[in-house]
């Protein structure tokens with residue numbers, strides 16, 4: 553980039569950072585615009601309409617530091633401290649997995665199931681296992697005013713972030729945070745169990761994700777299925793009759809997870825739902841009305 557003392561325009565700063573990020577990000581231009589907007593405290597639209605303006609020195613230093621961290625593959629969401637999920641803004645940092653757009657498939661499936669249930673006006677009890685940032689629990693609480701949600705995580709650090717998000721979205725009175733292993737802290741059976749559990753094999757994942765996001769959120773054991781096995785073994789006792797279980801899966805895990813579901817719920821109906829890219833993303837299990 554131009555020498556530190558020269559006046560640098562927004563256009564020049566963007567051009568330099570796109571170059572610096574080209575090898576680490578498929579969205580280098582977008583990343584650069586978001587980071588510049590964050591450093592300036594502006595919207596992205598304002599950045600794009602002010603490209604000939606110069607950047608104050610202090611802001612330029614801040615922006616350079618952000619670009620260097622992004623060049624070391626840190627997620628943009630950690631650098632700006634937030635991420636949009638299901639049309640809502642979430643506070644995120646390195647204590648939680650960055651919410652992924654694929655996970656919106658699970659939220660949509662949960663809302664559809666809730667709208668189609670036989671007693672739609674009754675209080676709906678939901679448990680979100682491995683809540684992380686709380687993105688699923690909060691999105692469900694926001695869209696289902698008659699829902700009470702238990703949001704469970706083994707990581708007390710993650711729950712501290714989830715606490716900020718339930719307060720941000722004013723759902724603290726209907727979302728209860730519980731710390732512990734899978735279903736162990738759940739005080740009662742629920743109508744709907746949802747989970748996006750750790751399901752990757754750590755050695756197989758993208759370097760940026762592996763370097764920066766919490767391994768507890770990612771590590772599904774040697775075959776990626778370790779958490780599904782334990783969660784499914786305990787799920788039948790945690791679900792009320794006529795309930796449902798929705799599990800996010802990796803695109804190649806539909807068959808293996810469906811097999812595990814059939815062992816745990818021999819009489820349940822099981823469907824595999826695709827995400828917007830057409831990849832298998834959610835296993836949906838509906839339990840018969842009588843126990």
Ligand SMILES: C[S@@+](CC[C@H](N)C(=O)[O-])C[C@H]1O[C@@H](n2cnc3c(N)ncnc32)[C@H](O)[C@@H]1O
Nearest residue numbers: 651682683684705706707733734748749750769
């Ligand atoms: C893939 S992340 C999902 C986070 C969030 N629900 C989302 O969709 O973005 C999995 C979460 O499960 C939590 N976790 C891992 N093992 C757990 C366990 N044994 N019991 C409870 N939570 C666990 C992790 O801390 C992490 O927050």
